[in-house]
Amino acid sequence: MTSSLTNYDNRAYFGKYDEMYAQNNSIRPLYKQFSKILEKLSIEDLNKMHEFSKDFFLNQGVTFTVYNDKEGVEKIFPFDIIPRIINNKEWIKIEEGIKQRIKALNLFIKDIYHEQFFLKDNKIPADLIISNPNYLRIMRRLNVPKDIYTHISGIDLVRDENGDFFVLEDNLRTPSGVSYMLENREITRRLFPNFIPKQKVMPVSNYPNMLYKELKSLVNKKNPVIVLLTPGLFNSAYYEHTALARLMGVELVEGNDLVVENNMVYMKTAGGLKVVDIIYRRIDDDYLDPLNFKSESILGVAGLMDCYRQGNVVIVNAPGTGIADDKAVYTYVPEMISYYLSEKPILDNIKTFQLSNNDEKKYVIENIQKLVVKRTDGSGGYGMLIGKDASDEEISLYIKKIKSEPDKYIAQPTLNLSTSPCFIKDSLKPRCVDLRPFAIYGANGIKVCPGGLTRIALKEGSLVVNSSQGGGSKDTWILKE
Amino acid sequence: MLSRVANNLFWMDRYMERSYGLLNLMKANYNSTLDSEDFSSWETIMKSYMGVEHTEKNTALSIIDFMVFDRSNNNTLINMVTSARENARSVQEHVSREIWLSINKYFLDISNPDFYKSFKHKDPIDFINELIQYHHIYYSVADVTQERGNAYCFMNVGKYLERILQSIDFLNVKVDSLKTMNNNLNESYFWKNLLVSIGGYQLYIKTYKSIFSIDNIIELISLNEFFPRSIKFSVNKLYTHVMRLEKFNKPHENNLNFMAGKLRNQLKYSNLVSIKKQGLKNFAYEIQLQLNDISNEINKVYFYQIIS
Structure with missing residues (x-):
């Protein structure tokens, strides 16, 4: 039998940090136990496991819808059977770093919507905030329950060539992927029976319970009515919405199921109208309330923001958190940490150039081949330029766009994402990965679920891990010791 | 819910x-x-x-x-x-x-x-x-x-409503056409297929032995208490679930219980003689009308919330 471990060729990713193999091609101690299992598995075994996982996802209905030519096709999110392992010491740093960041970001949002000390002390150009589409005037001077804005967040981390973690992005609006963290573990348990307890992997399955508890903590009511507001069946994250509602035991509602009367939110039940206390919404700010935001939105609830302003309902995350997960504002997070907390950042940012700054713009245009340029309001990997992969024509077009609206762009050095062995077409091949741990901020403080979503760029050499652009994911094991 | x-x-x-x-x-x-x-x-x-x-x-x-x-x-x-x-x-x-x-x-x-x-x-x-x-x-x-809760009742209301409509359709189309075509009526396979198509063959044989007649079939499909696809059986089930829904949801005042109860009693006090007197077509049509009313009332009471 040929072991699946032979012939791991990562020359194409020279200089990058591999999660499993050290520079001299020896297996890192962290993966020693797991590699013993892999040694005993043939390529054929791995193929069977791969098929098993595909069927598992399909049969459970863990799918998302991709739209091509208006016709939606249900697909499974590609899953890689080889887990990614992170040791406890590294995890503690990640956990502390994320808590610190979210605390600072939350204080920043509160400040921006109240006194604006950060602006007054010239820590950030006022223009970046005031003219930002994610800045919601309706949130000004509004006190939100327990002063929490960013209840649910997903922080994207990448590992550089030295093995250090950096923050790539803070997702503070409606980050998705947490259900895949849960499902990936469900399937991995089955693929490697009895091994997970032996490895002392920390459980992720408490996430829905944690979430429910913290949502509940936001109001002083014994049995608040909590609902999860989804845009509906056609949303690509619909599976996640159903899963979270099911696992928390809360009602999954669409905009049409809710109605506002006398500044109270009700859901339309078979027995009449029932008051809703907390809305975990999975729709964007713009679509929340056609009376206060986009008037053509049919996803939201007319008058919702008025109920919110009256304090009659809690919206999670608070509207307007987008101001802190803007890619240009991201540059100022280390500054926020020192300003609000008087601490040094535990997790560093990636060097980021502001194109609104003329010197930095000049540098970016001259060195664009070494850089990745992104729109500050972009997400999902859309609208970005990877300098090293782009054609001259694409580059000159992109530079034109930059010049016309420089403040809409930022640039970062081409990232060195770490690689992890993935089972692709009959062998283990290195592929770039990132890590998105999920944090919950409730009245009891900030908690980070010990795990996360490791996203994979499935295309050889690619750095784009977004699911909408051909990314996949794998289970992430955080070891207890 | x-x-x-x-x-x-x-x-x-x-x-x-x-x-x-x-x-x-x-x-x-x-x-x-x-x-x-x-x-x-x-x-x-x-x-x-x-x-x-x-x-x-x-x-x-x-x-x-x-x-x-x-x-x-x-x-x-x-x-x-x-x-x-x-x-x-x-x-x-x-x-x-x-x-x-x-x-x-x-x-x-x-x-x-x-x-x-x-x-x-x-x-x-x-x-x-x-x-x-x-x-x-x-x-x-x-x-x-x-679980035998609200969801189960709504599922069952849908199921039995649909089943009654199918059985009515069976009486209206299949059974009614028997009167006009006589050429096959002597062939037992014809009767067998007819009964199998609605899942009633075995029960028919047990109840009426192998004597095939239109009247027996009408009785089986309309009034048998134990045949899961009979109109009477399904209406009884529908009534049970309608009553439970009332208990679970406590909706505003409505006619649903009355309507379902009326239909149930109508079948309770029907027999083959009364059906024949009324005429099979009329009997089926009358039930269908009542079902339409019940269906509309369910819509009004449970599915559409009108904000006052």
Whole structure:
């Protein structure tokens, strides 16, 4: 039998940090136990496991819808059977770093919507905030329950060539992927029976319970009515919405199921109208309330923001958190940490150039081949330029766009994402990965679920891990010791 | 429970029940045409079930192919199963995990191109039996895993409403036409197929032995207390679930209990003599009218919230 471990060729990713193999091609101690299992598995075994996982996802209905030519096709999110392992010491740093960041970001949002000390002390150009589409005037001077804005967040981390973690992005609006963290573990348990307890992997399955508890903590009511507001069946994250509602035991509602009367939110039940206390919404700010935001939105609830302003309902995350997960504002997070907390950042940012700054713009245009340029309001990997992969024509077009609206762009050095062995077409091949741990901020403080979503760029050499652009994911094991 | 969810649960079971009826009918009809050269029975089914007035198709296989797999007609099996599954998908937190898994599996299998290919190589009855099996699993799974709460009642209201309509249709179309065609009535296979298509053959033989008559069939389909597809049985079930819904949801004042109770009693105090006196057509029509009213009232009370 040929072991699946032979012939791991990562020359194409020279200089990058591999999660499993050290520079001299020896297996890192962290993966020693797991590699013993892999040694005993043939390529054929791995193929069977791969098929098993595909069927598992399909049969459970863990799918998302991709739209091509208006016709939606249900697909499974590609899953890689080889887990990614992170040791406890590294995890503690990640956990502390994320808590610190979210605390600072939350204080920043509160400040921006109240006194604006950060602006007054010239820590950030006022223009970046005031003219930002994610800045919601309706949130000004509004006190939100327990002063929490960013209840649910997903922080994207990448590992550089030295093995250090950096923050790539803070997702503070409606980050998705947490259900895949849960499902990936469900399937991995089955693929490697009895091994997970032996490895002392920390459980992720408490996430829905944690979430429910913290949502509940936001109001002083014994049995608040909590609902999860989804845009509906056609949303690509619909599976996640159903899963979270099911696992928390809360009602999954669409905009049409809710109605506002006398500044109270009700859901339309078979027995009449029932008051809703907390809305975990999975729709964007713009679509929340056609009376206060986009008037053509049919996803939201007319008058919702008025109920919110009256304090009659809690919206999670608070509207307007987008101001802190803007890619240009991201540059100022280390500054926020020192300003609000008087601490040094535990997790560093990636060097980021502001194109609104003329010197930095000049540098970016001259060195664009070494850089990745992104729109500050972009997400999902859309609208970005990877300098090293782009054609001259694409580059000159992109530079034109930059010049016309420089403040809409930022640039970062081409990232060195770490690689992890993935089972692709009959062998283990290195592929770039990132890590998105999920944090919950409730009245009891900030908690980070010990795990996360490791996203994979499935295309050889690619750095784009977004699911909408051909990314996949794998289970992430955080070891207890 | 959300009105939308209640509505989806109602339709999930309605679609499943209708698909089940269609499969049984196809199977019985295929079986009966093996012994006859008459193709008109397929045309009748195409008309009443698919709404297709004229069909070019001239083989049983091509008709079955159409009724199971055609995506362009809303009433085909694949489209009804897809609709049932879409309804299930949006109410996952209200149905047992097992119900969702069984209906999702049915949908995945029937949508799989390999499944369609396999149809071409199989005996049609074997193939239809395979499809029927998915329904039997669905019913059993619902029986052993679904909590007897609000969701279960909405599902059952949908199921029995659909079943009563099918049985009425059976009386109206199949039984009524017997009076005009006499050539087959001496053939036992004819009666057998007729009864098998509504799942009542075994019970008929037990109840009436092998003496076939139109009256006995009318009695079995309309008034038998124990036949799960009889109108009386299904109306009793409908009534039970309507009463439970009232208890669970405490809706505003409405006529639902009254209407369901009235229909139930009407059947309680019917017998073959009174049906014949009224005329089968009138009897069936009267029930259908009442069902329409009940259905509208359910919509009004539970599915559409009018904000005052």
